[in-house]
Amino acid sequence: MRERPETEAIEMEIVPRAGDIGGFEVARVLPFRKRRMVGPFIFLDQMGPSRFTPGTGLDVAPHPHIGLATVTYLVEGEILHRDSLGNALPIRPGEVNWMTAGRGIVHSERSPDAVRARGGAIAGLQAWVALPRDGEECAPAFVHHDDATLPVIVDGGVNARVIAGAYAGARSPVAVASETIYVDLNLAEGAAAPIDAAWEERALYLYSGGVEIDGRRYDPGRLLVLAPGAAITVRAVGGPARLMLMGGAAMDGPRHIWWNFVSSRRERIEQAKADWKAGRFDPVPGDDDFVPLPE
Incomplete structure (x- = not known):
């Protein structure tokens, strides 16, 4: 990763580092050494785009949070989600899985059998949202929203799907624990979208296509952290562009992150490590494999 000061509107530019999960490449965007969170977002991976040959697929075995x-949130492909609450269902592009770990949950993410048999592409984003301190130990929960339930705003060459929070007069039905904004913005070539200063912390993840902000061009595959209070306009240049607006209110204090665990207390993470190693988390029905605790 690297960071670079930008214009008055852009506080930081973060270029992801490559990683691997479940047998395919990801781009790790957050956390970053000089920027741990943007609003409640404490983790962001771009998954793929990758293509699996017939007989292969995504295999992220059961692991805890x-x-x-x-x-x-997927752009292409399909993933079968299973969790320790007994949920088992696929997610497809335009839909959202919002899984609240709270005091503890286990889940797996795999390619469904039919998808695995024929092969195919997969691409999307995996984000983690930190919970407020008074909600860190809440009961685990899982909610799936299909594409028909998430509002879409179409204005000229701008197509915006509101995943969480409110944007351009539309509000997502996804329940959030703190003020959150998460929007999938698709811009036709030359189209522009305003990004106002309503949210305390904001960033744009440039998923595909080039954009221009304040007369400067930015290429895809980077996170632009916006300066507080700066209203900007983002325009697609050289073709269509896709970007994610993300952020919200600053968290109520720092968070510790280790492997798949997030907490305001280090000792809570140590307890979670011990619980996973000792097999005290609930299992995932129908998926007996597991990811061992990293050494």
């Missing part, structure tokens, strides 16, 4: 909500 505490103190956060995972937010899965």
